[in-house]
Amino acid sequence: MPGVVDIGTIAEQLGVPPDCLLPYGRQVAKIHLDALKRPSSGVGKLVLVSATTPTPAGEGKTTTSIGLAQALAKLGASVCLALREASLGPCLGRKGGATGGGRSSLVPAERINLHFTGDFHAVTSANNLLSAIIDNHIYHGNALAIDPRRVVWRRVMDMNDRSLRHIIVGLGGTGQGIPREGGFDITAASEVMAMLCLAEDSEDLRRRIDRTLVAYRWDGEPVYAGELGVTGAMLALLRDAIHPNLVQTGEGVPALVHGGPFANIAHGCSSLIATRMALHYADWGITEAGFGFDLGAEKFFDIKCRLSGLDPVAVVLVTTVRALKMHGGQPPGNPGAKNIAALRRGLVNLDKHIENVGKFNKRPVVALNHFAGDSEQEIALVVKRCEEQGVACAVCRHFEQGGKGAIELARAVMDAAASTPFAPLYPLDLPVEEKIRVICREIYGADDVAFTRQAERDLRQVTRLGLDHLPVCVAKAPTSLSDNPALKGRPRDFDITVRAVQVNSGAGFLVVLTGDVLRMPGLPKAPLAERIDLGADGRIEGL
Amino acid sequence: MPGVVDIGTIAEQLGVPPDCLLPYGRQVAKIHLDALKRPSSGVGKLVLVSATTPTPAGEGKTTTSIGLAQALAKLGASVCLALREASLGPCLGRKGGATGGGRSSLVPAERINLHFTGDFHAVTSANNLLSAIIDNHIYHGNALAIDPRRVVWRRVMDMNDRSLRHIIVGLGGTGQGIPREGGFDITAASEVMAMLCLAEDSEDLRRRIDRTLVAYRWDGEPVYAGELGVTGAMLALLRDAIHPNLVQTGEGVPALVHGGPFANIAHGCSSLIATRMALHYADWGITEAGFGFDLGAEKFFDIKCRLSGLDPVAVVLVTTVRALKMHGGQPPGNPGAKNIAALRRGLVNLDKHIENVGKFNKRPVVALNHFAGDSEQEIALVVKRCEEQGVACAVCRHFEQGGKGAIELARAVMDAAASTPFAPLYPLDLPVEEKIRVICREIYGADDVAFTRQAERDLRQVTRLGLDHLPVCVAKAPTSLSDNPALKGRPRDFDITVRAVQVNSGAGFLVVLTGDVLRMPGLPKAPLAERIDLGADGRIEGL
Secondary structure (H helix, E strand, O other): OOOOOOHHHHHHHHOOOHHHEEEEOOOEEEEOHHHHHOOOOOOOEEEEEEEOOOOOOOOOHHHHHHHHHHHHHHOOOOEEEEEOOOOHHHHHOOOOOOOEEOOEEEEOHHHHHOOOOOHHHHHHHHHHHHHHHHHHHHHOOOOOOEEEEEEOOOEEEOOOOHHHOOEEEOOOOHHHOOOEEEOEEEHHHOHHHHHHHHOOOHHHHHHHHHOOEEEEEOOOOEEEHHHHOOHHHHHHHOOOOOOOEEEEEOOOOEEEEOOOOOOOOOOOEOOHHHHHHHHHHOOEEEEEEOOOHHHHHHHHHHHHHHHHOOOOOEEEEEEOHHHHHHHOOOOOOOOOOOOHHHHHHHHHHHHHHHHHHHOOOOOEEEEEEOOOOOOHHHHHHHHHHHHHHOOEEEEEOHHHHHHHHHHHHHHHHHHHOOOOOOOOOOOOOOOHHHHHHHHHHHHHOOOEEEEOHHHHHHHHHHHHOOOOOOOEEEEOOOOOOOOOOOOOOOOOOOEEEEEEEEEEOOOOEEEEEEOOOOOOOOOOOOOHHHHOEEOOOOOEEOO | OOOOOOHHHHHHHHOOOHHHEEEEOOOEEEEOHHHHHOOOOOOOEEEEEEEOOOOOOOOOHHHHHHHHHHHHHHOOOOEEEEEOOOOHHHHHOOOOOOOEEOOEEEEOHHHHHOOOOOHHHHHHHHHHHHHHHHHHHHHOOOOOOEEEEEEOOOEEEOOOOHHHOOEEEOOOOHHHOOOEEEOEEEHHHOHHHHHHHHOOOHHHHHHHHHOOEEEEEOOOOEEEHHHHOOHHHHHHHOOOOOOOEEEEEOOOOEEEEOOOOOOOOOOOEOOHHHHHHHHHHOOEEEEEEOOOHHHHHHHHHHHHHHHHOOOOOEEEEEEOHHHHHHHOOOOOOOOOOOOHHHHHHHHHHHHHHHHHHHOOOOOEEEEEEOOOOOOHHHHHHHHHHHHHHOOEEEEEOHHHHHHHHHHHHHHHHHHHOOOOOOOOOOOOOOOHHHHHHHHHHHHHOOOEEEEOHHHHHHHHHHHHOOOOOOOEEEEOOOOOOOOOOOOOOOOOOOEEEEEEEEEEOOOOEEEEEEOOOOOOOOOOOOOHHHHOEEOOOOOEEOO
16 A cells, blocks of 8 residues: 555654564564653544444444544644454454455554454463463362352453353363363453453553452352462463554554454453553544444443543544434345435434433544445435534545545544543442443433342342442443344333343453343354455455 | 574575565564575585483473584584474473573574464464364254264364363354364364475465365265365465564574474474475574484474475484483482483483484484583493494583584584485385384384274274375374383383374374373473563563
């Protein structure tokens, strides 16, 4: 691509000291986290990109983040992206890579999507070392008296493999371990990933790993990872993974791509270290939070910003005519077909997300991500609704046009930038049930929350462990504001059912499970892997 | 270390074109395999380093290879090492890293031992993609009519985790897969690793993956990986892994560290591509084959050399006073204690390995790897035995002294270098039972071979599949010439029992299982991981 230069040049333009740069080939480098301590000229205004309730294909948050960054650069601003890393699961399964699209893409997409600098593999190794050590501890006499039925620490693999969700390990007789039920999650769902993405540095990560709940003893008392004695080895395995990865967009804008926790069972944001690095070296840092505003951005504010003191000066809500029509009942066969009536009905989804942004004391800029088939009439309808709501709206064509197509958005973001401090949705000293209720009512629009018996037991256990001061991380269907994927638009008159509450004491939140939440996706009948090939020129096709 | 320079300088000294160099930080680079097609001045004399029957700690093959290379460089020769990559399993488990020791070590040891350039992780991903696709195929209608009881392709993980040896996957009901027995091997035991290390290039690797046996159908017919449709995606995952990794020794000698198949259930040599690269760019290429000569070097000749046309000009047999004393009945409590009687008895192990080298039409140079506690009298005894056998022997102190300590060995190797072509031990058109008999009788010294019923069934299946022309790869206890680890020295009057024969049609050999061969090691009660830590300076301690 024409705008692409050597990664060393990108780093130099950012002002990163050369001795902090760890190159991985010509187009990728890690920036040592010590670079955060070096002098810099970055003003560090943070922009959060979120979205209305997406279709399963997503509405282009990453593409819009990249387009916005490129547009800001075109306007002469110093800017750096902070985005999540791709997981092999979706790349080989159903959804594809995570490097934007069209003229708003990251380079080198192939490397970012496959293995990259090995961060996900390092997380997998650290997670699975702890698993092996737990089973080995039980095998060699079980001095900690771990109840093999209550090992809560699961293995992970960066692959969509439904057959590994529920397994029995340790079969084969006395030389092969102790049989017990277990299972694998996808690596993005590992608590190690969440910890890596919330840690300030290696020592913070050490404290987090040490305090991670991994099992219960026969007497019901908790066992924390620190008792297993391999925190140091896990840190060693994660030594390089903690440094953010620097790449660039197709127009030569720097992008830190680092960490990739799930946005349902984890907090869904790229690493705190990468966000800090972007703000340290650039005037504008652009980051995104997974899925819709209700899932990703709520956690971004209530978990990541509350923990770190980060506070965005602007919030972008990405939406599409296609998604809003889906929310208004567009038949699934032809999601792009012009349908004014469906769009009109679906605008309530946008309304609710605009309202939700306000609950954090922010006002959004709406980015209408333009698709080729959108009609002028449909676009005008969305723009008009934003006017009625009193929020800025920019029609974006960054997919076809690159940064040029997002200039209007960039100007709107610069105009909207304000330093009104964010307000968290709930105070941490509320009872856990109440924290959950506040999120479900205020953000999802639920009437009330029902707790299953399991969830009630879990909540008592949380209190017993003294962890009820933690923020909550709700795992919920991403394709509805409710916990029922079938409810589109702005669902009303519904309750949320909480099935279980899990302790992520290392990451520092309580995972609240609603509906059916998969921690290990499956492959479709015709997975994307079947289309991928290595070309004779060494390029990867079909990714 | 004083002799260490930038990896770009190492590559330049070797004559590798700069556009073929893919840097991974300042001390590691991959060399694109296209560099094999570029002009070079290397004369390409290959030296194979093997060993007598080792103690569990190993006798220092890697250290001796490095010492020899450093000594050759000191004598003004152009030299390049071709060695295996480290596996996380031993690093975190029992044996430790794989980067030599003392003043004969690879740099940067920490990176080589932990993750390195991600080759092992890429092998893991490619292997496990195929596993996920097989189970997904069965789940989505099973058009190939795969018998879930006869899936022979296992998952892998680069970890010592005994609990994963025998598992049941696919539990949890209709949405979670089809229950079946399965298991994990360590990544070094993956056939993908063996294929990567025997492939000439990506297209050769494609053919190998396509022809890999993965399962049987309900009607008993074989299913090959090519039928699953993800060979291209596996190649994409392995795109970078196929390029050899360049590092250096502490004295600045180039080393290609690439691939790491097990030396029992696989052929135990670093990649063919790396060996070719070393010979292409240097006058002397030094490589090693895993475990003792009986296991590693037999496969090196009968599998790797036969396939590729490689032929070493010299064979080094590493031995130690400690190992030979063990073979003579040294009590295990103090393996280093002076014990002339035990040493005298144990020399028969050396005798047999010298004899074995001759069976391939080669003469060895014995490298007596000196340990601090060895007495002069013991050393003299070994030297005298070599004289009696008519082979050169050099006492090596490269661990303490670096290349300087292996000058005598280097001179002996240069003197011994001869171009007498190697003779394979058996012709490929012998019946498989006979190939196995030849190895067991000629190399291990067995009287005869017994086949279990399972092995007989397996052999009939091999014939039915039309694969009886393949060479055999015997999996056997590494710490004895026999299949019984308790038999030390030069065992006589024993039979080998073949338990099973497995088809590795992608790698291109038949794995012959004798005794108890672990494809997934376990962790000891106090694993090395407990000693590893990340220091405040970013260095890894205890590795």
